[in-house]
Amino acid sequence: GNSVTQMEGPVTLSEEAFLTINCTYTATGYPSLFWYVQYPGEGLQLLLKATKADDKGSNKGFEATYRKETTSFHLEKGSVQVSDSAVYFCALAYNAGNMLTFGGGTRLMVKP
Amino acid sequence: DAGITQSPRYKITETGRQVTLMCHQTWSHSYMFWYRQDLGHGLRLIYYSAAADITDKGEVPDGYVVSRSKTENFPLTLESATRSQTSVYFCASSDQSTKGYGYTFGSGTRLTVV
Numbered sequence A: 001g002n003s004v005t006q007m008e009g010p011v012t013l014s015e016e017a018f019l020t021i022n023c024t025y026t027a028t029g030y031p032s033l034f035w036y037v038q039y040p041g042e043g044l045q046l047l048l049k050a051t052k053a054d055d056k057g058s059n060k061g062f063e064a065t066y067r068k069e070t071t072s073f074h075l076e077k078g079s080v081q082v083s084d085s086a087v088y089f090c091a092l093a094y095n096a097g098n099m100l101t102f103g104g105g106t107r108l109m110v111k112p
Numbered sequence B: 001d002a003g004i005t006q007s008p009r010y011k012i013t014e015t016g017r018q019v020t021l022m023c024h025q026t027w028s029h030s031y032m033f034w035y036r037q038d039l040g041h042g043l044r045l046i047y048y049s050a051a052a053d054i055t056d057k058g059e060v061p062d063g064y065v066v067s068r069s070k071t072e073n074f075p076l077t078l079e080s081a082t083r084s085q086t087s088v089y090f091c092a093s094s095d096q097s098t099k100g101y102g103y104t105f106g107s108g109t110r111l112t113v114v
Helices: none
Strands: A003-004 A011-014 A020-021 A021-027 A032-038 A043-049 A056-059 A062-066 A076-077 A084-092 A099-102 A106-111 B004-007 B008-011 B018-025 B032-039 B042-051 B052-059 B063-067 B076-078 B087-094 B111-112
Touching: A003 A084, A011 A020, A021 A032, A032 A062, A043 A062, A056 B042, A076 B008, A084 B008, A099 B042, B004 B052, B008 B018, B018 B032, B018 B087, B018 B111, B042 B063
Parallel strands: A011 A106, B008 B111
Antiparallel strands: A003 A021, A020 A076, A032 A043, A032 A084, A043 A056, A056 A062, A062 A076, A084 A099, A084 A106, B004 B018, B018 B076, B032 B042, B032 B087, B042 B052, B063 B076, B087 B111
């Protein structure tokens, strides 16, 4: 079946550091890939998405590239801010049943 | 207001009581979902619905009941609450093309069973 694996956290960085959160997936066919962000006390919000191989999703300085050859969708940001502290979820959507499959989430803590 | 709303935001209940969590969306999305979020378990799907009067079990359905008589509402009922059901519950919705658009989530209900 479909699955998403994320690096375990927490990831702790200093402000302005470079961020990478790894995400790999297992799926048949050609899923769409997503990153969601959950700020403290809130629900999940869509951060970015990519719907086909080699697409790059980007938003708020975050980027992720859909790599079919390595089945990966790593999240990157060149310079993190304290306000980026949150839990990040990688997910994939495959047509059957219209379901999203989530990874376990990665907590990011950014220190001033 | 447009969007997806959950109520209540916080709830404390006693073991054995019935409690219903409400979810309402204004987009007429066909799909709706209930997840619980627990430390160490990420998000786990409880139930989902593809349309009014169509519901199906997710990964952890035991102890929960859902109904969907109207497209916009998808209440989740804990028939006899247990302490293991203490959690944060999220409702989500999507249109026919989750593959392109993903889900939209509510703000969550924090439920404590004492």
